[in-house]
Amino acid sequence: MKEITYEQVVETVSELCMSANYYLGEDVIQSLKEGIAKEKSETGVKVLEQLVENAAIASANQVPMCQDTGVAVVFLEVGQEVHITGGDLYQAVNEGVAKGYVEGYLRKSMVNDPLIRKNTNDNTPAVIHTKIVPGDNLTITVAPKGGGSENMSAIKMLPPSAGRQGVIDFVLETVKNAGPNPCPPIVVGVGIGGNFEKAALLAKEALLRPVGSVNPNEELAELEKELLESINKLGIGPQGFGGVVTALDVHVNTFPCHIASLPVAVNINCHAARHKTKTI
Amino acid sequence: MAEKYLKAPLTDQDVSELTIGDQVYISGIIYTARDAAHKRLVELLDKGEELPLELEGQILFYVGPSPAKPGAVIGSAGPTTSYRMDAYTPALLDKGLKGMIGKGSRSQEVKESIVKNKAVYFAAVGGAAALTAQRIKKAEVIAYPDLGPEAIHKLEVENLPVIVVNDSFGRDLYQEGMKKYQS
Numbered sequence A: 001m002k003e004i005t006y007e008q009v010v011e012t013v014s015e016l017c018m019s020a021n022y023y024l025g026e027d028v029i030q031s032l033k034e035g036i037a038k039e040k041s042e043t044g045v046k047v048l049e050q051l052v053e054n055a056a057i058a059s060a061n062q063v064p065m066c067q068d069t070g071v072a073v074v075f076l077e078v079g080q081e082v083h084i085t086g087g088d089l090y091q092a093v094n095e096g097v098a099k100g101y102v103e104g105y106l107r108k109s110m111v112n113d114p115l116i117r118k119n120t121n122d123n124t125p126a127v128i129h130t131k132i133v134p135g136d137n138l139t140i141t142v143a144p145k146g147g148g149s150e151n152m153s154a155i156k157m158l159p160p161s162a163g164r165q166g167v168i169d170f171v172l173e174t175v176k177n178a179g180p181n182p183c184p185p186i187v188v189g190v191g192i193g194g195n196f197e198k199a200a201l202l203a204k205e206a207l208l209r210p211v212g213s214v215n216p217n218e219e220l221a222e223l224e225k226e227l228l229e230s231i232n233k234l235g236i237g238p239q240g241f242g243g244v245v246t247a248l249d250v251h252v253n254t255f256p257c258h259i260a261s262l263p264v265a266v267n268i269n270c271h272a273a274r275h276k277t278k279t280i
Numbered sequence B: 001m002a003e004k005y006l007k008a009p010l011t012d013q014d015v016s017e018l019t020i021g022d023q024v025y026i027s028g029i030i031y032t033a034r035d036a037a038h039k040r041l042v043e044l045l046d047k048g049e050e051l052p053l054e055l056e057g058q059i060l061f062y063v064g065p066s067p068a069k070p071g072a073v074i075g076s077a078g079p080t081t082s083y084r085m086d087a088y089t090p091a092l093l094d095k096g097l098k099g100m101i102g103k104g105s106r107s108q109e110v111k112e113s114i115v116k117n118k119a120v121y122f123a124a125v126g127g128a129a130a131l132t133a134q135r136i137k138k139a140e141v142i143a144y145p146d147l148g149p150e151a152i153h154k155l156e157v158e159n160l161p162v163i164v165v166n167d168s169f170g171r172d173l174y175q176e177g178m179k180k181y182q183s
Protein backbone atom coordinates (compact mmCIF):
# COMPACT_ATOMS: atom_id res chain seq x y z
CA MET A 1 0.00 0.00 0.00
CA LYS A 2 1.49 3.34 -1.06
CA GLU A 3 0.40 6.54 0.63
CA ILE A 4 -0.12 9.68 -1.41
CA THR A 5 -1.05 12.86 0.39
CA TYR A 6 -3.82 15.30 -0.36
CA GLU A 7 -1.20 18.06 -0.80
CA GLN A 8 0.72 16.03 -3.38
CA VAL A 9 -2.44 15.75 -5.47
CA VAL A 10 -3.17 19.50 -5.13
CA GLU A 11 0.36 20.43 -6.20
CA THR A 12 0.45 18.01 -9.12
CA VAL A 13 -2.91 19.08 -10.52
CA SER A 14 -2.01 22.74 -10.15
CA GLU A 15 1.29 22.29 -12.02
CA LEU A 16 -0.38 20.26 -14.76
CA CYS A 17 -3.06 22.95 -15.31
CA MET A 18 -0.35 25.52 -15.91
CA SER A 19 1.99 23.39 -18.01
CA ALA A 20 -0.84 22.06 -20.19
CA ASN A 21 -1.85 25.63 -21.02
CA TYR A 22 1.66 27.04 -21.52
CA TYR A 23 3.43 24.24 -23.38
CA LEU A 24 1.91 22.77 -26.50
CA GLY A 25 2.99 19.13 -26.97
CA GLU A 26 5.96 18.44 -29.24
CA ASP A 27 3.78 16.03 -31.21
CA VAL A 28 1.35 18.84 -32.09
CA ILE A 29 4.12 21.33 -32.90
CA GLN A 30 5.78 18.76 -35.16
CA SER A 31 2.50 18.08 -36.90
CA LEU A 32 1.85 21.82 -37.45
CA LYS A 33 5.30 22.11 -39.01
CA GLU A 34 4.62 19.18 -41.32
CA GLY A 35 1.34 20.91 -42.19
CA ILE A 36 3.26 23.97 -43.42
CA ALA A 37 4.98 21.76 -46.00
CA LYS A 38 1.71 20.09 -47.04
CA GLU A 39 -0.59 23.12 -47.18
CA LYS A 40 -1.44 24.40 -50.66
CA SER A 41 -3.16 27.62 -49.62
CA GLU A 42 -0.88 30.59 -49.03
CA THR A 43 -3.19 31.94 -46.34
CA GLY A 44 -3.25 28.50 -44.75
CA VAL A 45 0.54 28.43 -44.58
CA LYS A 46 0.52 31.85 -42.88
CA VAL A 47 -1.92 30.55 -40.29
CA LEU A 48 0.16 27.47 -39.52
CA GLU A 49 3.29 29.60 -39.22
CA GLN A 50 1.49 31.87 -36.75
CA LEU A 51 0.44 28.86 -34.70
CA VAL A 52 3.99 27.55 -34.46
CA GLU A 53 5.19 31.03 -33.49
CA ASN A 54 2.35 31.33 -30.98
CA ALA A 55 3.34 28.07 -29.28
CA ALA A 56 6.92 29.30 -29.00
CA ILE A 57 5.85 32.64 -27.46
CA ALA A 58 3.51 30.91 -25.00
CA SER A 59 6.17 28.55 -23.70
CA ALA A 60 8.93 31.19 -23.60
CA ASN A 61 6.77 33.63 -21.62
CA GLN A 62 4.83 31.00 -19.69
CA VAL A 63 1.49 32.38 -20.80
CA PRO A 64 -1.49 30.41 -22.10
CA MET A 65 -1.27 29.57 -25.82
CA CYS A 66 -5.00 30.36 -26.06
CA GLN A 67 -7.04 32.75 -23.93
CA ASP A 68 -9.71 30.07 -23.59
CA THR A 69 -7.97 27.91 -21.04
CA GLY A 70 -10.99 25.69 -21.00
CA VAL A 71 -12.82 23.36 -18.71
CA ALA A 72 -10.29 21.42 -16.65
CA VAL A 73 -10.86 17.81 -17.67
CA VAL A 74 -8.95 15.55 -15.28
CA PHE A 75 -8.31 11.86 -15.80
CA LEU A 76 -7.27 9.86 -12.74
CA GLU A 77 -5.81 6.39 -12.94
CA VAL A 78 -5.80 5.24 -9.37
CA GLY A 79 -3.76 2.15 -8.54
CA GLN A 80 -5.77 -0.12 -6.28
CA GLU A 81 -2.82 -0.28 -3.87
CA VAL A 82 -2.85 3.48 -3.38
CA HIS A 83 -4.13 5.11 -0.23
CA ILE A 84 -4.87 8.85 -0.40
CA THR A 85 -4.28 10.43 3.01
CA GLY A 86 -5.35 13.75 4.46
CA GLY A 87 -8.61 14.30 2.63
CA ASP A 88 -10.99 13.72 -0.25
CA LEU A 89 -9.30 12.95 -3.59
CA TYR A 90 -11.82 14.89 -5.71
CA GLN A 91 -11.60 17.87 -3.38
CA ALA A 92 -7.80 17.76 -3.80
CA VAL A 93 -8.21 17.77 -7.58
CA ASN A 94 -10.52 20.78 -7.43
CA GLU A 95 -8.23 22.62 -5.06
CA GLY A 96 -5.40 21.95 -7.51
CA VAL A 97 -7.46 23.31 -10.40
CA ALA A 98 -8.34 26.47 -8.46
CA LYS A 99 -4.69 26.98 -7.48
CA GLY A 100 -3.41 26.37 -11.00
CA TYR A 101 -5.94 28.66 -12.68
CA VAL A 102 -5.59 31.49 -10.17
CA GLU A 103 -1.80 31.41 -9.68
CA GLY A 104 -1.14 30.60 -13.34
CA TYR A 105 -3.13 33.59 -14.66
CA LEU A 106 -5.43 31.28 -16.61
CA ARG A 107 -8.90 32.39 -17.63
CA LYS A 108 -11.77 31.22 -15.47
CA SER A 109 -14.47 29.94 -17.76
CA MET A 110 -16.71 27.83 -15.51
CA VAL A 111 -20.20 28.94 -14.49
CA ASN A 112 -21.88 27.47 -11.42
CA ASP A 113 -25.00 26.27 -13.18
CA PRO A 114 -25.81 25.82 -16.86
CA LEU A 115 -28.91 28.01 -16.60
CA ILE A 116 -28.08 30.48 -13.82
CA ARG A 117 -24.55 30.98 -15.25
CA LYS A 118 -22.56 32.71 -12.54
CA ASN A 119 -18.78 32.42 -12.87
CA THR A 120 -17.20 30.33 -10.10
CA ASN A 121 -14.07 32.51 -10.38
CA ASP A 122 -11.54 29.70 -9.96
CA ASN A 123 -12.49 27.44 -12.88
CA THR A 124 -13.83 24.72 -10.60
CA PRO A 125 -15.35 22.23 -10.63
CA ALA A 126 -13.19 20.04 -12.84
CA VAL A 127 -14.76 17.31 -14.95
CA ILE A 128 -13.16 14.21 -13.44
CA HIS A 129 -12.93 10.72 -14.94
CA THR A 130 -11.58 7.99 -12.68
CA LYS A 131 -10.29 4.51 -13.46
CA ILE A 132 -9.14 2.00 -10.90
CA VAL A 133 -6.09 0.15 -12.20
CA PRO A 134 -3.68 -2.45 -10.78
CA GLY A 135 -0.55 -1.20 -9.02
CA ASP A 136 0.41 1.52 -6.57
CA ASN A 137 0.66 4.59 -8.78
CA LEU A 138 -1.61 7.57 -9.25
CA THR A 139 -1.49 8.92 -12.79
CA ILE A 140 -3.07 12.31 -13.36
CA THR A 141 -3.79 13.84 -16.75
CA VAL A 142 -5.10 17.37 -17.10
CA ALA A 143 -6.64 18.15 -20.50
CA PRO A 144 -8.04 21.71 -20.63
CA LYS A 145 -10.78 21.86 -23.28
CA GLY A 146 -11.89 25.07 -24.97
CA GLY A 147 -15.51 25.92 -25.75
CA GLY A 148 -15.06 26.59 -29.47
CA SER A 149 -14.12 23.04 -30.33
CA GLU A 150 -16.18 21.28 -27.65
CA ASN A 151 -19.34 22.98 -28.96
CA MET A 152 -18.80 21.46 -32.39
CA SER A 153 -18.68 17.88 -31.08
CA ALA A 154 -21.58 15.48 -31.68
CA ILE A 155 -22.94 12.05 -30.87
CA LYS A 156 -25.34 9.84 -32.81
CA MET A 157 -26.90 6.44 -32.23
CA LEU A 158 -26.64 4.81 -35.65
CA PRO A 159 -28.48 1.65 -36.66
CA PRO A 160 -25.98 -1.24 -36.94
CA SER A 161 -26.84 -1.48 -40.65
CA ALA A 162 -25.17 1.91 -41.19
CA GLY A 163 -21.84 0.13 -40.62
CA ARG A 164 -18.40 1.52 -41.33
CA GLN A 165 -19.65 3.88 -44.04
CA GLY A 166 -22.27 5.28 -41.68
CA VAL A 167 -19.54 6.08 -39.17
CA ILE A 168 -17.41 7.78 -41.82
CA ASP A 169 -20.35 9.84 -43.07
CA PHE A 170 -21.21 11.02 -39.56
CA VAL A 171 -17.63 12.05 -38.79
CA LEU A 172 -17.38 13.98 -42.06
CA GLU A 173 -20.74 15.64 -41.52
CA THR A 174 -19.70 16.74 -38.02
CA VAL A 175 -16.40 18.20 -39.20
CA LYS A 176 -18.07 19.94 -42.12
CA ASN A 177 -20.75 21.50 -39.92
CA ALA A 178 -18.04 22.71 -37.55
CA GLY A 179 -16.28 24.56 -40.39
CA PRO A 180 -14.04 27.33 -39.06
CA ASN A 181 -15.51 27.39 -35.53
CA PRO A 182 -13.27 24.86 -33.73
CA CYS A 183 -10.09 26.65 -34.87
CA PRO A 184 -8.77 24.18 -37.45
CA PRO A 185 -6.43 22.44 -37.91
CA ILE A 186 -8.24 20.13 -35.56
CA VAL A 187 -7.61 16.79 -33.92
CA VAL A 188 -10.60 14.47 -34.12
CA GLY A 189 -11.41 11.88 -31.46
CA VAL A 190 -13.94 9.25 -32.50
CA GLY A 191 -15.57 6.81 -30.08
CA ILE A 192 -17.46 3.90 -31.62
CA GLY A 193 -19.51 1.41 -29.64
CA GLY A 194 -20.24 0.94 -25.96
CA ASN A 195 -23.42 2.87 -25.26
CA PHE A 196 -24.43 6.54 -25.22
CA GLU A 197 -22.04 7.80 -22.52
CA LYS A 198 -19.30 5.27 -23.22
CA ALA A 199 -18.97 6.44 -26.83
CA ALA A 200 -18.50 10.05 -25.70
CA LEU A 201 -15.80 9.06 -23.21
CA LEU A 202 -14.04 6.88 -25.80
CA ALA A 203 -13.94 9.89 -28.13
CA LYS A 204 -12.55 12.15 -25.41
CA GLU A 205 -9.89 9.58 -24.46
CA ALA A 206 -8.92 9.25 -28.11
CA LEU A 207 -7.79 12.88 -27.99
CA LEU A 208 -5.13 11.99 -25.42
CA ARG A 209 -3.19 9.83 -27.86
CA PRO A 210 -0.12 11.56 -29.37
CA VAL A 211 -0.76 13.27 -32.70
CA GLY A 212 0.91 11.23 -35.43
CA SER A 213 0.64 7.92 -33.56
CA VAL A 214 -0.76 4.92 -35.40
CA ASN A 215 -3.54 2.78 -33.92
CA PRO A 216 -2.13 -0.65 -32.91
CA ASN A 217 -5.26 -2.29 -34.34
CA GLU A 218 -4.73 -2.59 -38.09
CA GLU A 219 -8.35 -2.15 -39.10
CA LEU A 220 -8.73 0.93 -36.94
CA ALA A 221 -5.43 2.31 -38.25
CA GLU A 222 -6.88 1.95 -41.74
CA LEU A 223 -10.12 3.69 -40.69
CA GLU A 224 -8.18 6.56 -39.09
CA LYS A 225 -6.17 7.03 -42.25
CA GLU A 226 -9.23 7.03 -44.45
CA LEU A 227 -11.02 9.50 -42.16
CA LEU A 228 -8.03 11.85 -42.08
CA GLU A 229 -7.72 11.83 -45.86
CA SER A 230 -11.44 12.41 -46.36
CA ILE A 231 -11.52 15.25 -43.82
CA ASN A 232 -8.60 16.94 -45.51
CA LYS A 233 -10.44 16.78 -48.82
CA LEU A 234 -13.30 18.87 -47.43
CA GLY A 235 -11.30 22.02 -48.22
CA ILE A 236 -11.90 23.75 -44.87
CA GLY A 237 -8.18 24.29 -44.23
CA PRO A 238 -6.38 26.13 -41.43
CA GLN A 239 -8.92 28.39 -39.64
CA GLY A 240 -11.45 27.55 -42.33
CA PHE A 241 -9.85 29.94 -44.84
CA GLY A 242 -9.61 27.10 -47.36
CA GLY A 243 -6.85 24.55 -47.68
CA VAL A 244 -5.84 20.94 -47.33
CA VAL A 245 -4.74 20.82 -43.68
CA THR A 246 -8.10 20.70 -41.89
CA ALA A 247 -7.18 17.98 -39.41
CA LEU A 248 -3.80 17.05 -37.99
CA ASP A 249 -4.94 13.60 -36.96
CA VAL A 250 -7.91 11.34 -36.31
CA HIS A 251 -7.95 8.86 -33.44
CA VAL A 252 -10.54 6.12 -33.12
CA ASN A 253 -11.38 4.13 -30.00
CA THR A 254 -13.87 1.28 -29.97
CA PHE A 255 -15.72 -0.84 -27.40
CA PRO A 256 -18.12 -3.80 -27.73
CA CYS A 257 -21.78 -2.84 -27.96
CA HIS A 258 -25.39 -4.07 -27.93
CA ILE A 259 -26.73 -6.07 -30.89
CA ALA A 260 -29.18 -3.26 -31.63
CA SER A 261 -26.85 -0.25 -31.54
CA LEU A 262 -23.93 1.49 -33.17
CA PRO A 263 -23.16 4.58 -31.09
CA VAL A 264 -20.68 7.08 -32.59
CA ALA A 265 -19.27 10.12 -30.82
CA VAL A 266 -17.06 12.74 -32.41
CA ASN A 267 -15.09 14.96 -30.05
CA ILE A 268 -13.33 17.76 -31.87
CA ASN A 269 -10.19 19.30 -30.44
CA CYS A 270 -8.61 22.49 -31.72
CA HIS A 271 -4.94 22.86 -32.61
CA ALA A 272 -4.48 23.88 -28.96
CA ALA A 273 -4.67 20.14 -28.24
CA ARG A 274 -3.61 20.38 -24.63
CA HIS A 275 -2.91 17.62 -22.14
CA LYS A 276 -0.18 16.90 -19.63
CA THR A 277 0.30 13.81 -17.51
CA LYS A 278 2.22 13.00 -14.35
CA THR A 279 2.52 9.82 -12.33
CA ILE A 280 3.01 9.96 -8.59
CA MET B 1 -3.13 37.20 -51.26
CA ALA B 2 -2.16 40.79 -50.62
CA GLU B 3 -0.48 42.15 -47.49
CA LYS B 4 -1.83 45.47 -46.28
CA TYR B 5 -1.08 47.79 -43.39
CA LEU B 6 -4.00 49.76 -41.99
CA LYS B 7 -4.47 52.42 -39.37
CA ALA B 8 -7.56 52.17 -37.16
CA PRO B 9 -10.15 53.71 -37.02
CA LEU B 10 -10.98 52.94 -40.66
CA THR B 11 -12.29 55.13 -43.48
CA ASP B 12 -14.64 54.11 -46.31
CA GLN B 13 -11.65 54.31 -48.60
CA ASP B 14 -9.68 51.81 -46.45
CA VAL B 15 -12.55 49.36 -46.47
CA SER B 16 -13.17 49.62 -50.20
CA GLU B 17 -9.60 48.49 -50.89
CA LEU B 18 -9.94 45.23 -48.97
CA THR B 19 -10.85 41.90 -50.54
CA ILE B 20 -11.24 38.46 -49.04
CA GLY B 21 -8.01 36.66 -48.23
CA ASP B 22 -6.00 39.84 -47.70
CA GLN B 23 -3.57 39.63 -44.80
CA VAL B 24 -3.99 42.91 -42.95
CA TYR B 25 -1.82 44.32 -40.18
CA ILE B 26 -3.80 46.75 -38.05
CA SER B 27 -2.22 49.52 -36.00
CA GLY B 28 -3.96 52.17 -33.93
CA ILE B 29 -6.97 52.10 -31.64
CA ILE B 30 -9.56 49.32 -31.51
CA TYR B 31 -12.12 48.26 -28.88
CA THR B 32 -13.02 44.91 -27.36
CA ALA B 33 -16.57 43.65 -26.88
CA ARG B 34 -18.15 40.24 -26.37
CA ASP B 35 -21.76 39.09 -25.93
CA ALA B 36 -22.53 40.89 -22.69
CA ALA B 37 -21.12 44.25 -23.83
CA HIS B 38 -22.91 43.97 -27.17
CA LYS B 39 -26.17 43.40 -25.37
CA ARG B 40 -25.71 46.57 -23.33
CA LEU B 41 -24.69 48.68 -26.35
CA VAL B 42 -27.74 47.63 -28.31
CA GLU B 43 -30.01 48.23 -25.31
CA LEU B 44 -28.69 51.79 -25.14
CA LEU B 45 -29.32 52.27 -28.86
CA ASP B 46 -32.87 50.96 -28.47
CA LYS B 47 -33.49 53.49 -25.72
CA GLY B 48 -31.93 56.24 -27.82
CA GLU B 49 -29.22 56.84 -25.22
CA GLU B 50 -25.59 57.74 -25.78
CA LEU B 51 -22.99 54.96 -26.17
CA PRO B 52 -19.80 54.84 -24.08
CA LEU B 53 -17.78 55.00 -27.30
CA GLU B 54 -18.15 56.75 -30.67
CA LEU B 55 -18.64 53.93 -33.21
CA GLU B 56 -17.85 55.88 -36.38
CA GLY B 57 -15.06 54.08 -38.24
CA GLN B 58 -14.21 51.85 -35.28
CA ILE B 59 -13.18 48.21 -35.15
CA LEU B 60 -14.56 45.87 -32.47
CA PHE B 61 -12.44 42.88 -31.45
CA TYR B 62 -14.42 39.94 -30.03
CA VAL B 63 -12.11 38.86 -27.24
CA GLY B 64 -12.13 37.93 -23.57
CA PRO B 65 -8.46 37.89 -22.61
CA SER B 66 -6.90 35.71 -19.94
CA PRO B 67 -5.71 37.69 -16.86
CA ALA B 68 -2.56 39.78 -17.36
CA LYS B 69 0.53 38.61 -15.52
CA PRO B 70 2.14 41.29 -13.31
CA GLY B 71 3.86 43.81 -15.59
CA ALA B 72 2.09 42.62 -18.73
CA VAL B 73 -0.29 44.87 -20.72
CA ILE B 74 -2.83 42.09 -21.22
CA GLY B 75 -3.14 38.32 -20.97
CA SER B 76 -3.46 36.01 -23.96
CA ALA B 77 -6.01 37.54 -26.30
CA GLY B 78 -7.31 35.55 -29.27
CA PRO B 79 -10.68 35.95 -30.99
CA THR B 80 -13.86 34.30 -29.76
CA THR B 81 -16.52 32.77 -32.03
CA SER B 82 -18.41 35.57 -33.75
CA TYR B 83 -21.87 34.15 -34.34
CA ARG B 84 -22.82 34.95 -30.76
CA MET B 85 -22.61 38.63 -31.69
CA ASP B 86 -24.69 38.29 -34.88
CA ALA B 87 -27.98 39.36 -33.32
CA TYR B 88 -26.48 42.70 -32.24
CA THR B 89 -24.11 43.48 -35.10
CA PRO B 90 -26.39 45.05 -37.75
CA ALA B 91 -27.57 47.74 -35.31
CA LEU B 92 -23.94 48.69 -34.56
CA LEU B 93 -22.99 48.71 -38.24
CA ASP B 94 -25.88 51.08 -38.89
CA LYS B 95 -24.31 53.37 -36.29
CA GLY B 96 -21.01 53.58 -38.15
CA LEU B 97 -19.04 50.54 -36.96
CA LYS B 98 -16.61 49.71 -39.79
CA GLY B 99 -14.81 46.55 -38.80
CA MET B 100 -15.05 43.47 -36.62
CA ILE B 101 -12.40 40.95 -35.63
CA GLY B 102 -13.48 37.48 -34.54
CA LYS B 103 -13.49 33.92 -35.80
CA GLY B 104 -16.06 31.80 -37.60
CA SER B 105 -18.93 32.48 -40.00
CA ARG B 106 -21.46 35.32 -39.72
CA SER B 107 -25.20 35.15 -40.37
CA GLN B 108 -26.70 36.15 -43.70
CA GLU B 109 -28.16 39.23 -42.04
CA VAL B 110 -24.74 40.38 -40.81
CA LYS B 111 -23.17 39.75 -44.21
CA GLU B 112 -25.87 41.87 -45.88
CA SER B 113 -25.40 44.62 -43.32
CA ILE B 114 -21.63 44.56 -43.97
CA VAL B 115 -22.27 45.24 -47.67
CA LYS B 116 -24.94 47.86 -47.01
CA ASN B 117 -22.76 49.77 -44.57
CA LYS B 118 -19.47 49.26 -46.44
CA ALA B 119 -17.79 47.48 -43.57
CA VAL B 120 -15.45 44.52 -43.20
CA TYR B 121 -15.22 41.37 -41.09
CA PHE B 122 -11.77 40.12 -40.26
CA ALA B 123 -10.71 36.87 -38.63
CA ALA B 124 -7.74 36.71 -36.32
CA VAL B 125 -6.13 33.31 -35.99
CA GLY B 126 -8.16 31.53 -33.33
CA GLY B 127 -5.92 30.21 -30.61
CA ALA B 128 -2.91 32.34 -31.59
CA ALA B 129 -3.58 34.28 -28.43
CA ALA B 130 -0.07 34.64 -27.04
CA LEU B 131 1.13 36.10 -30.34
CA THR B 132 -1.83 38.46 -30.59
CA ALA B 133 -1.21 39.70 -27.04
CA GLN B 134 2.30 40.78 -28.04
CA ARG B 135 0.82 43.13 -30.64
CA ILE B 136 -1.28 44.89 -28.01
CA LYS B 137 0.68 47.80 -26.62
CA LYS B 138 -1.84 49.40 -24.29
CA ALA B 139 -5.14 48.29 -22.77
CA GLU B 140 -7.58 50.31 -20.75
CA VAL B 141 -11.13 49.55 -19.60
CA ILE B 142 -13.46 52.29 -20.84
CA ALA B 143 -16.86 50.81 -20.03
CA TYR B 144 -18.60 48.12 -17.98
CA PRO B 145 -15.76 47.17 -15.59
CA ASP B 146 -18.29 44.95 -13.77
CA LEU B 147 -18.11 42.53 -16.72
CA GLY B 148 -14.49 41.58 -15.91
CA PRO B 149 -12.78 40.12 -19.00
CA GLU B 150 -15.92 41.05 -20.96
CA ALA B 151 -15.64 44.78 -20.16
CA ILE B 152 -15.05 47.12 -23.13
CA HIS B 153 -11.31 47.72 -23.40
CA LYS B 154 -9.68 50.36 -25.54
CA LEU B 155 -6.61 48.75 -27.12
CA GLU B 156 -3.65 50.31 -28.81
CA VAL B 157 -2.36 47.73 -31.28
CA GLU B 158 0.65 47.49 -33.52
CA ASN B 159 0.56 45.25 -36.59
CA LEU B 160 -2.19 43.02 -35.31
CA PRO B 161 -2.43 40.25 -37.94
CA VAL B 162 -5.91 39.57 -39.33
CA ILE B 163 -7.41 38.14 -42.53
CA VAL B 164 -10.32 39.61 -44.50
CA VAL B 165 -13.20 37.11 -44.40
CA ASN B 166 -16.23 39.21 -45.48
CA ASP B 167 -15.45 42.21 -47.65
CA SER B 168 -17.68 45.13 -48.57
CA PHE B 169 -18.48 43.51 -51.93
CA GLY B 170 -20.32 40.58 -50.36
CA ARG B 171 -17.64 37.96 -50.79
CA ASP B 172 -16.98 35.31 -48.12
CA LEU B 173 -13.58 33.68 -47.67
CA TYR B 174 -14.95 30.73 -45.70
CA GLN B 175 -17.24 29.77 -48.58
CA GLU B 176 -14.91 30.53 -51.46
CA GLY B 177 -11.79 29.14 -49.75
CA MET B 178 -13.46 25.85 -48.93
CA LYS B 179 -14.79 25.45 -52.49
CA LYS B 180 -11.38 26.12 -53.94
CA TYR B 181 -9.65 23.35 -52.01
CA GLN B 182 -12.40 20.73 -52.03
CA SER B 183 -11.37 17.58 -53.85
Ligand code: SF4
Pocket: A066, A067, A068, A069, A070, A145, A146, A147, A148, A149, A181, A182, A183, A270, A271, A272, B078, B079, B080, B126, B127, B128
Ligand atom coordinates in the same frame (compact mmCIF):
# COMPACT_ATOMS: atom_id res chain seq x y z
S1 SF4 C 1 -11.29 26.35 -30.08
FE1 SF4 C 1 -9.32 26.00 -29.05
S2 SF4 C 1 -7.85 27.35 -30.05
FE2 SF4 C 1 -9.90 28.04 -30.59
S3 SF4 C 1 -10.35 29.65 -29.12
FE3 SF4 C 1 -11.22 27.74 -28.32
S4 SF4 C 1 -9.59 26.85 -27.04
FE4 SF4 C 1 -8.66 28.42 -28.30
